[in-house]
Amino acid sequence: MGKSHHIWSRRDFITSLALAGAAGALMSNPMIAWAAQEEDPQIASIVSSMIGIDTHNHVDVPFKKEDFTRQKYDLRAEINKSGFAAICMTFCVDRPNLINEGDAYERFLTSLDEMDDILKTNNMSRALNLKDLVNAHKNKQPTVIQSVEGGHFLEGKIERLEIAYKRGLRHLGLLHDNQSAFPLGDIYTDPAKFGGLTPFGIEVVQKSNQLGILVDLAHCNDEAINDAIEVSTKPLLVSHTGLNTQLGSNPEMAKGMMKRLISKEQAKILANAGGLVGVWNHFAETPLDYAKNIRAMVDVIGVEHVCIGTDTVMASGEVNKDRPRRTTNTTWSNSKYGFFYEIVNAMLKTGFTKNEIVKIGGGNYCRIFDKATRI
Incomplete structure (x- = not known):
């Protein structure tokens, strides 16, 4: 399949910013902040005035089918505590290793069933577009954008993407750690085999x-x-990474994670195409470290092209009680507030303005999410 080139024009970009501004006007009805009386009024005011979004957040689901039995997650309480208005609720299907054809699809459908149950028991729903995000925020209801990490479930069958769409999927991570049986492209931690995206990977981008x-x-x-940028007619993102110049204080971790980081040059390529780069909280020992990593990304690609993608776990289910995981709100042991409150506080201390925090904290994602889901 051939590749056609698409470049986001200045007019496209200005139009999307205007749309974000219009949405911002609808976001002004404040959400009741978790334990607001215990927080700095300035922090609580900023958080409640915006749709804060974690663009890559896991909700634990078990890997064995027999364990998918009405897990108990206090997801609503954890999101409210965090200060986020929404999370991109993400799961993957490539763990443990996939063996038989059909395994990935079965895990995908089972995981969606589990997500359905989690949302039902928490009296929550999926946001399918920007209007849903705005309405949920207006009604003081936390919400989720359904995401999957890796297109393994497709197994070469493009028609499954529409099935996933009808189940509420609105955010597709093209690749994950393990290669698909029907590859979509080169994974950054593996030796390159395909020179970028495969023809099927290109088809998946176009169908999305x-x-x-x-x-x-x-x-x-x-x-x-770069292949995805070339063929896509919609904005794209890299939801969770960091600059390969921001390596923290642990040399061994930096060495092991280097392939997962983005260069300044590559970040600029994505930003110039109208896309976003999400900054994760790896390599950040404190909220202030995290805010400094966000600042470093902004200095490279501009405030309009940065978002938050923590790669943390908002809620962990009972099936994993024997291997408890640090959750989003317990990322830093000495946290005084929920996660997003801590980040807003740190960003203010780092010199970010309220307007910049609103963009990075969710406004930028709302802009491209609207562009991507509007058909």
């Missing part, structure tokens, strides 16, 4: 554009990212 699914290029190598 057509259906109204936002494509996430995390785990793609540079060539695969």
Whole structure:
């Protein structure tokens, strides 16, 4: 399949910013902040005035089918505590290793069933478009954008993407750690084999554009990212990474994670195409470290092209009680507030303005999510 080139024009960009501004006017009805009386009034005011979004957040689901039995998650309470208005509720299907054809699809459908149950028991729903996000925020209801990390479930069958769309999927991570049986492209932690995206990977990007699914290029190598930019008619993002110049204080971790980080040059390529780069909280020992990593990304690609993608776990189910995981709100042991409150506080201390925090904290994602899902 050939590749056609698409460049986001200045007019496209200005139009999307105007749309975000219009949405911002609808976001002004404040959400009741968790334990607001215990927080700095300025922090609580900023958080409640915006749609804060974590663009890559896991909700634990078990890997064995027999364990998918009405897990108990206090997801609503954890999101409210965090200060986020919404999370991109993400799961993957490539763990443990896939063996038989059909395994990935079965896990995908079972995981969606589990997500359905989690949302039902928490009296929550999925946001399918920007209007849903705005309405949920107006009604003081936390919400989720359904996401999957890796297109393994497709197994070479493009028609499954529409099935996923009808189940509420609106954010597709093209690749994950393990290669698909029907590859979509080169993973950044593996030796390159395909020179970027495969023909099927290109087809998936184009079909996602057509259906109204936002494509996430995390785990793609540079060539695969550039191929997706070339063929996509909608904005794209890399939801969770960091600059390869921001390596924290742990040399061993930096060495092991280097392939997962983005260069300044590649980040600029994505930003110039109208996309976003999400900053994760890896390499940040404190909220202030995290805010400094966000500042470093902004200095490279501009405030309009940065978002938050923590790659943390908002809620962990009972099936994993024997291996408890640090959750989003317990990322830093000495946290005084929920996660997003801590980040807003740290960003203010780092010199970010309220307007910049609103953009990075959710406004930028709302802009491209609207572009991607509007058909």
